[in-house]
Amino acid sequence: METLFTDVLCIGAGLAGERVAIEAASAGFDAICLSIVPARRSHSSAAQGGMQAALGHCAMGADDGPDVHFQDTVKGSDWGADQEVVRLFVDRAPEAVREMAFWGIPWNRVVPGSSIYFKGGKEYEKVEATEKEGFITARDFGGTAKWRTCYTSDGTGHTLLYTMDNKVVELGVTVHDRVEAIALIHDGETCTGAVARCLKTGKLRAYLAKATLIATGGYGKIYRETTNAVINDGGGAIIALDTEVVPLGNPEAIQFHPTGIVPTNILVTEGCRGDGGTLLDVNENRFMPEYEPEKEELASRDVVSRWMTHHIRQGLGVKSPYGDHLWLDIRHLGEHHIKTKLREVEEICNNFLGVDPITQLIPVRPAQHYTMAGVRTNKDGAAYGLKGLFSAGEAACWDMHGLNRLGGNSLAETVVAGRIVGEKIVEFLQGYEVQYNTGVIRNTVTKQEERIKSLISGKNGNERVYEIRNLMQDELMERVGIFRNGTDLQQAVDNLQEIYARAQKVGLRSNGIGVNPELTLALKIQGMVKLALCTAYGALQRTESRGCHAREDYEARNDRDWWNRTLATWKEGDDLPTLNYEPATETVELPPAERGYGVCKIISCDGEVIGEE
Amino acid sequence: MSRRLKLNIFRYNPQDPHSVPRTDTFDLEETESMTLFIALTQLREEKDSSLQFDFCCRAGICGACAMMINGRPGLACHTLTKDLPDEITLMPLPIFKLIGDLSVDTGTWFRAMYEKVESWVHTDKEFDPKADEERMDNAVAEEIYELERCIECGCCIAACGTANMREDFVGAVTMSRLARFMMDPRDERTEKEYFEVIGTDEGIFGCMGLLGCEDVCPKHLPLQDQLGILRRKMGWSAVKQLFRRS
Numbered sequence: 001m002e003t004l005f006t007d008v009l010c011i012g013a014g015l016a017g018e019r020v021a022i023e024a025a026s027a028g029f030d031a032i033c034l035s036i037v038p039a040r041r042s043h044s045s046a047a048q049g050g051m052q053a054a055l056g057h058c059a060m061g062a063d064d065g066p067d068v069h070f071q072d073t074v075k076g077s078d079w080g081a082d083q084e085v086v087r088l089f090v091d092r093a094p095e096a097v098r099e100m101a102f103w104g105i106p107w108n109r110v111v112p113g114s115s116i117y118f119k120g121g122k123e124y125e126k127v128e129a130t131e132k133e134g135f136i137t138a139r140d141f142g143g144t145a146k147w148r149t150c151y152t153s154d155g156t157g158h159t160l161l162y163t164m165d166n167k168v169v170e171l172g173v174t175v176h177d178r179v180e181a182i183a184l185i186h187d188g189e190t191c192t193g194a195v196a197r198c199l200k201t202g203k204l205r206a207y208l209a210k211a212t213l214i215a216t217g218g219y220g221k222i223y224r225e226t227t228n229a230v231i232n233d234g235g236g237a238i239i240a241l242d243t244e245v246v247p248l249g250n251p252e253a254i255q256f257h258p259t260g261i262v263p264t265n266i267l268v269t270e271g272c273r274g275d276g277g278t279l280l281d282v283n284e285n286r287f288m289p290e291y292e293p294e295k296e297e298l299a300s301r302d303v304v305s306r307w308m309t310h311h312i313r314q315g316l317g318v319k320s321p322y323g324d325h326l327w328l329d330i331r332h333l334g335e336h337h338i339k340t341k342l343r344e345v346e347e348i349c350n351n352f353l354g355v356d357p358i359t360q361l362i363p364v365r366p367a368q369h370y371t372m373a374g375v376r377t378n379k380d381g382a383a384y385g386l387k388g389l390f391s392a393g394e395a396a397c398w399d400m401h402g403l404n405r406l407g408g409n410s411l412a413e414t415v416v417a418g419r420i421v422g423e424k425i426v427e428f429l430q431g432y433e434v435q436y437n438t439g440v441i442r443n444t445v446t447k448q449e450e451r452i453k454s455l456i457s458g459k460n461g462n463e464r465v466y467e468i469r470n471l472m473q474d475e476l477m478e479r480v481g482i483f484r485n486g487t488d489l490q491q492a493v494d495n496l497q498e499i500y501a502r503a504q505k506v507g508l509r510s511n512g513i514g515v516n517p518e519l520t521l522a523l524k525i526q527g528m529v530k531l532a533l534c535t536a537y538g539a540l541q542r543t544e545s546r547g548c549h550a551r552e553d554y555e556a557r558n559d560r561d562w563w564n565r566t567l568a569t570w571k572e573g574d575d576l577p578t579l580n581y582e583p584a585t586e587t588v589e590l591p592p593a594e595r596g597y598g599v600c601k602i603i604s605c606d607g608e609v610i611g612e613e
Numbered sequence: 614m615s616r617r618l619k620l621n622i623f624r625y626n627p628q629d630p631h632s633v634p635r636t637d638t639f640d641l642e643e644t645e646s647m648t649l650f651i652a653l654t655q656l657r658e659e660k661d662s663s664l665q666f667d668f669c670c671r672a673g674i675c676g677a678c679a680m681m682i683n684g685r686p687g688l689a690c691h692t693l694t695k696d697l698p699d700e701i702t703l704m705p706l707p708i709f710k711l712i713g714d715l716s717v718d719t720g721t722w723f724r725a726m727y728e729k730v731e732s733w734v735h736t737d738k739e740f741d742p743k744a745d746e747e748r749m750d751n752a753v754a755e756e757i758y759e760l761e762r763c764i765e766c767g768c769c770i771a772a773c774g775t776a777n778m779r780e781d782f783v784g785a786v787t788m789s790r791l792a793r794f795m796m797d798p799r800d801e802r803t804e805k806e807y808f809e810v811i812g813t814d815e816g817i818f819g820c821m822g823l824l825g826c827e828d829v830c831p832k833h834l835p836l837q838d839q840l841g842i843l844r845r846k847m848g849w850s851a852v853k854q855l856f857r858r859s
Contacts, residue, residue, distance in 0.1 A: 098740075104733065169728060229669045517664070
């Protein structure tokens with residue numbers, strides 16, 4: 001079998017993985033990135049709206065700074081975030097945006113003079129300062145006090161990823177595309193690389209590395225209705241969980257984005273609302289001002305998604321063969337704005353819906369979008385449980401998002417965390433030597449070879465992998481969605497345990513030769529159901545409502561009992577994760593308080609009940 | 614009334630010694646708003662789980678799913694079956710190396726392209742983390758973005774008459790990439806340096822002007838304009854160099 005050696009193995013070549021590789025390569029270390037698709041097709045490329053960084057150049061961002069960004073992010077997280085990490089992040093975000101500009105991003109720039117903008121369907125005027133001409137500008141996004149989201153039209157993730165990958169090529173970093181890591185190589189204490197399957201030939205390969213990074217993004221595909229790409233099925237989280245020692249942080253923290261289009265769940269950016277778009281119901285009435293008089297359509301995503309679901313439950317959704325939905329209205333922004341600032345949205349609506357957003361309404365409803373959950377790391381990006389293992393980006397729970405991420409903070413996290421974790425890996429590698437244990441490597445490879453053989457021969461059974469996946473997705477969709485309650489969650493856990501038992505009996509229908517797509521999924525299905533169980537079980541145990549986790553039977557945010565982070569590990573042979581908890585944050589710069597949007601019901605740290613009717 | 618679709622799909626698994634190149638035909642009931650993404654996924658999950666094809670974002674953003682759709686290169690994810698006849702023939706993109714069935718290796722081809730044109734900003738400046746960014750006119754930023762929208766799907770290469778005849782022809786995507794850097798004030802390369810990359814028969818002078826690229830680009834990039842501008846610039850550059858030599 002082919003065996004390759006490197007200093008840093010980045011599993012995942014989206015923005016976070018490549019940024020780490022760049023940092024390592026710049027310091028003279030050898031880096032290899034693995035990607036299951038050509039690097040530039042990674043899901044980072046689908047991020048549309050922008051990247052938050054407090055530059056404060058544009059008129060509506062005047063007097064912005066890292067402190068305001070800090071407050072917005074902690075409030076957005078519903079105080080679930082690690083505040084030391086948030087501070088690290090906000091302080092370095094402006095530099096990250098400028099570095100990306102230096103590397104080639106065509107950020108939209110400040111145009112001096114008077115211009116109109118829309119808020120809540122009404123026109124306002126703003127005047128951009130002449131002395132700021134040509135600096136990087138920003139747009140408005142949900143849950144922010146200032147216009148802070150830097151952008152290139154609505155293709156920000158695309159330009160960031162292309163520029164990042166250009167830098168990777170300039171530095172000569174190796175990218176092995178169409179390679180999927182299927183197991184980490186470790187002895188329970190130290191991680192020394194991964195076993196991977198080549199998706200051009202189907203052959204296994206061992207990558208031995210001093211430092212291994214998981215940067216595989218989120219895993220929205222455990223849900224049926226998700227904005228995520230086909231590839232976001234949790235490969236990195238699964239191999240971490242399989243180690244039995246590396247925990248996932250806050251597996252119950254799953255974000256729903258307010259504006260997935262119906263029926264395909266393709267995302268249309270929050271920039272639509274940031275730029276002044278509104279949400280309408282069946283009567284074409286705006287309903288958000290009634291629920292959120294202050295923030296209206298631009299409350300945080302968890303809050304807007306909940307109100308939309310609530311409004312549909314009131315019978316005010318628009319009926320369709322694909323279930324009820326609401327409307328997103330950007331018509332008033334005008335043709336010029338849509339054709340320059342919302343180009344992807346225009347294309348998506350025309351291509352997939354046959355809707356022209358310049359003259360017509362866009363059918364939308366909340367869809368799964370982001371996993372705040374991820375491989376738990378410390379502030380340096382080092383994973384809990386295994387030396388030599390790191391994680392960054394959406395794959396990680398670093399944890400700057402807590403129970404809800406703000407729009408524009410994920411692109412920013414990939415680039416900022418990529419740099420910080422990259423620096424820490426470089427520090428880690430100074431003088432670090434590792435011994436490769438051939439027995440451990442052999443065992444890991446043999447175990448994977450046997451799994452493949454069993455799936456092909458049908459030794460364990462002949463359950464169909466697609467059926468198991470569909471059952472899992474439906475279960476999460478039905479019972480572990482936007483609103484949750486104890487009865488449904490318990491049911492979900494019970495059902496998922498049955499599904500997990502069946503997942504262990506999957507056998508292939510096809511011959512499994514080469515790059516067989518059925519085998520690719522079958523190798524992951526048990527892991528995916530484990531992730532689903534972590535989500536459902538974590539949600540069942542968390543008897544409070546915080547950020548995206550809204551319990552109908554425990555409506556208050558409970559800072560006395562639940563100001564903490566779930567840590568889920570999985571022991572081999574179990575059919576439930578083991579849950580532990582740690583404080584959400586050791587550093588408290590901003591003590592828990594009201595967010596300023598959403599339903600305010602809080603049990604404070606000293607047990608005082610705030611906002612109870 | 615829903616239609617019965619007939620899908621003729623190219624099949625070959627190079628990893629399987631028993632596999633021979635062939636066409637398999639599948640019947641499928643058309644559903645409302647069906648795309649080729651939905652159709653192919655359904656075929657794989659219900660009829661033949663060994664069927665290889667590539668989808669990623671399924672939103673027309675990532676460029677993974679380009680294939681020959683009734684003889685024309687296009688993105689399968691945003692192709693609606695209602696815009697196609699009852700019989701649909703799907704083939705892998707030509708020119709790129711076949712991985713299996715409808716899946717081709719675009720990654721290797723494009724990485725070689727980035728290396729050839731040195732697809733990054735060339736500058737002698739050092740990044741100063743403390744300083745404000747350099748200013749840029751917003752109109753220039755938007756002009757760069759226009760070309761930066763390329764998703765490297767490979768359609769322009771598959772549709773290119775020259776690229777289909779000669780393996781070393783760089784194609785529209787490569788030239789448009791270079792044009793993107795030529796208009797970027799941050800890139801300090803001289804016209805002569807650009808000329809060395811692209812002022813050849815493998816580059817701009819190999820283009821026969823058939824403009825299949827412009828017709829099939831799913832992002833509607835202004836490829837025709839860029840090829841014209843590039844040809845003019847590089848033509849002048851060639852003339853200047855002739856005089857310099859004499």
